[in-house]
Amino acid sequence: MRYYIIAGEASGELYGANLIRALREQDPQAEFRFWGGDAMMQEAGQPVRHIRDLAIMGFVEVVMHLRTVLGNISFCKRDILDWHPDAVIGIDYPGFNLKIEKWAHNHGIKAIHYISPQLWAWKKGRLKGMRKYLDRLCYILPFEQQFYAENNLPQATYVGHPLLEIIQGRPKDEPFDFDSRPIIALLPGSRKQEIKNSLHYMVRLAAQHPEYHFIVAGMSLIGPELYDSIIKKQSSNQTILPERQRTACDQRGAKQSSNLTVLYDQTYRLLSQSYAAVVCSGTATLETGLFHVPQVVCYRGNPVSIAIARALVGSRINHIALVDLIDDSNVVTELLQQDFNDERLEHEFQLITTDNANRKRMLEGYRRVEEKLGSAGASRRTAQTIIETIQ
Numbered sequence: 001m002r003y004y005i006i007a008g009e010a011s012g013e014l015y016g017a018n019l020i021r022a023l024r025e026q027d028p029q030a031e032f033r034f035w036g037g038d039a040m041m042q043e044a045g046q047p048v049r050h051i052r053d054l055a056i057m058g059f060v061e062v063v064m065h066l067r068t069v070l071g072n073i074s075f076c077k078r079d080i081l082d083w084h085p086d087a088v089i090g091i092d093y094p095g096f097n098l099k100i101e102k103w104a105h106n107h108g109i110k111a112i113h114y115i116s117p118q119l120w121a122w123k124k125g126r127l128k129g130m131r132k133y134l135d136r137l138c139y140i141l142p143f144e145q146q147f148y149a150e151n152n153l154p155q156a157t158y159v160g161h162p163l164l165e166i167i168q169g170r171p172k173d174e175p176f177d178f179d180s181r182p183i184i185a186l187l188p189g190s191r192k193q194e195i196k197n198s199l200h201y202m203v204r205l206a207a208q209h210p211e212y213h214f215i216v217a218g219m220s221l222i223g224p225e226l227y228d229s230i231i232k233k234q235s236s237n238q239t240i241l242p243e244r245q246r247t248a249c250d251q252r253g254a255k256q257s258s259n260l261t262v263l264y265d266q267t268y269r270l271l272s273q274s275y276a277a278v279v280c281s282g283t284a285t286l287e288t289g290l291f292h293v294p295q296v297v298c299y300r301g302n303p304v305s306i307a308i309a310r311a312l313v314g315s316r317i318n319h320i321a322l323v324d325l326i327d328d329s330n331v332v333t334e335l336l337q338q339d340f341n342d343e344r345l346e347h348e349f350q351l352i353t354t355d356n357a358n359r360k361r362m363l364e365g366y367r368r369v370e371e372k373l374g375s376a377g378a379s380r381r382t383a384q385t386i387i388e389t390i391q
Contacts, residue, residue, distance in 0.1 A: 001027055001390055004085035005034040006076070006100060008054040008093030010190040010219070011283040012115065013037040015162045015379070016091050019114065020044050022383035033083050035076075037221065048079055052221040054093075069096070076100055080109070086390050087112055087135075098126065105133040110390050112136045114382055116156075120147045127151055136389040138382045141326065142372045157385050163283070165376035167290045173269045178261065181213040182275035184353075185293065187267065189280035190219060195226055197300040198280045201345055203234040205278065206260045208346065212275070212353075214260045217267040217284075227262045276352045278345070285332065286322040289366045294359045296348040297321040298335040323369050331365030 003023060007013040017039035024030050024043075032044040037051040049072065073096065080088060080100075087110035090097025094117035101111035116139035119126060130137065130153065137156040139148065148156040176183070186206070188199040199216070206214035218227050263270060267284075271277065271291040279288050281299040288295045299320065318324075323331045333348050335341075351358045 001029070001087070001387070002031045002033070002083070002085040003087055003089060003386075004080055004083060005032060005036065005040075005089045005091065006093065006097055007034070007036040007040065007051065007091040008096055009051060010037065010221075012091040012093055013040050013051050014166065015115065016040045017043050018162055018166060018379040019089075019091070019382055022379040023386065025380075026383050026387055033079075033085065048076075050221075054096075072096070073099060077103055080104060081107070085109060087386060089114060089386060091115055094126075098130070102129065102133040105135065110135045112138070112386055112389060114138045115140055116144055119151075120144065124151075127153060131155075136385060138385055140378060141322075142374065143326065143328070159381040159385065160375065160378040161286075161373045162378040162382075163286060163290060164370075164373055165379060167268065167287070168376055170268060173272045176269075176273060178213055178215075181211060181259070182353075183270070183273055184209075184212045184214045185267075185270050185274040185277035185279075185288070186214055186216045187277060187279040187284045187288070188216065189282065190222075190284075192222060192226060193301075194280050194282075194299075195222065196230070198298060198340070199227065199230045200234045201298070201340065201342060202278055203231055203260065204342055205345055205349060207234075209349075210259050212259065215270055215274075216260070216262040217270055218262040218264040220264045224262070224264075231260065231262070276349070278349065281320050281334070281336075283322065286326075286369075289323040289331070289369055292363055292366055294352040294362045295332055296335060296345065296352055297332050298340040298345065300337055300340050323366065326369045326372055327365055329365065331362060331369065 005016055005020070007016040013036040016034065016036050020032055020040060020043040034040055034044055034047055035049040035054065036047050041047060054072070077100070088101060088104040089112045090101050092115040097113060098117070101113055105111040111134055113134055113136070116137060117126060134155055137153065138159045139156060140159060140161045145158050186202040188195045188202060202214070202216070216227060218224070267287070268291070271288055271293055274293045277288050277293045277295040279285050279295045279297050281297050285295065285297050319334065320336065321332050321334050324334065335344050335348065352362070
């Protein structure tokens with residue numbers, strides 16, 4: 001069968017790579033055409049569009065890039081018609097994928113969405129349309145089961161969370177050869193705007209704590225220029241390394257400055273060896289939790305986009321970090337908008353690094369989250385569900 005898969009962001013394309021592998025195991029004759037990134041490229045060749053050109057988040061940001069978004073939608077429809085797939089599978093990225101899936105269904109192509117939009121938080125009105133045009137919805141969060149049972153979406157299927165198989169199935173990481181100081185992971189986000197809004201706070205925090213080695217989880221698809229410019233502007237204690245040392249750092253995929261290092265495309269290796277972490281809200285909060293690393297979660301977005309989001313959400317949810325949402329408790333501290341500042345960040349950093357009782361409480365919360373997520377195997381279950389839906 002022929003599968004047209006659309007992933008628009010870093011987390012979605014990681015799930016997409018595992019899904020391609022699982023589909024091929026159950027359908028050896030499978031053919032793929034996809035929008036995605038490097039992980040999916042390793043499984044299925046060149047993408048139609050790369051995620052570096054697709055990640056747009058926020059109401060204001062979407063409006064600013066509306067011409068690009070509409071152009072991508074038109075191109076995608078033409079490309080699907082030319083390729084004649086058996087199914088269109090959208091992975092997350094709902095603003096784009098739900099439009100394409102509705103169109104695909106109306107053109108007689110199976111429309112499948114993997115990873116539910118956050119309908120339990122906002123845009124519940126999408127349910128009416130999804131009942132009509134989605135042939136299958138595969139959702140991954142345990143608390144969504146009650147939501148879909150109460151809201152009558154019979155084509156919704158719980159498959160479990162794909163991060164479990166990705167993280168639990170990894171080989172043991174080689175230890176870093178930096179220095180003996182405890183490592184603090186800095187995860188400033190996967191989009192340029194997130195990095196611009198969060199990394200400078202993290203750099204200033206690192207400057208106050210020479211007793212730790214802070215490592216930024218960089219992304220090569222973003223490019224080193226953005227990270228370097230923010231660090232250069234914020235850090236007053238940069239050291240120019242000798243040529244031999246600098247080359248060694250570059251070979252490790254790292255850029256180094258005093259007790260601050262940027263390490264590219266090795267987030268899981270970093271988390272496996274970290275003592276604590278400062279994390280921009282998103283999938284990374286759950287990834288950090290599954291590696292059992294105490295964290296403080298932070299986020300600053302466009303004020304207008306955040307105001308609109310808060311108006312739509314109202315009082316329906318009390319958390320944004322995935323570990324808090326899954327456990328329905330304050331497992332981690334969330335510093336949002338104005339609360340994400342130097343003073344609050346320093347206070348919470350002290351709690352996750354020096355307060356053993358707080359660290360123990362957080363680790364117990366992570367264990368509850370893992371229990372609620374259940375067993376690994378989401379990609380296999382999703383592939384089986386997709387094949388059954390097409391057949």
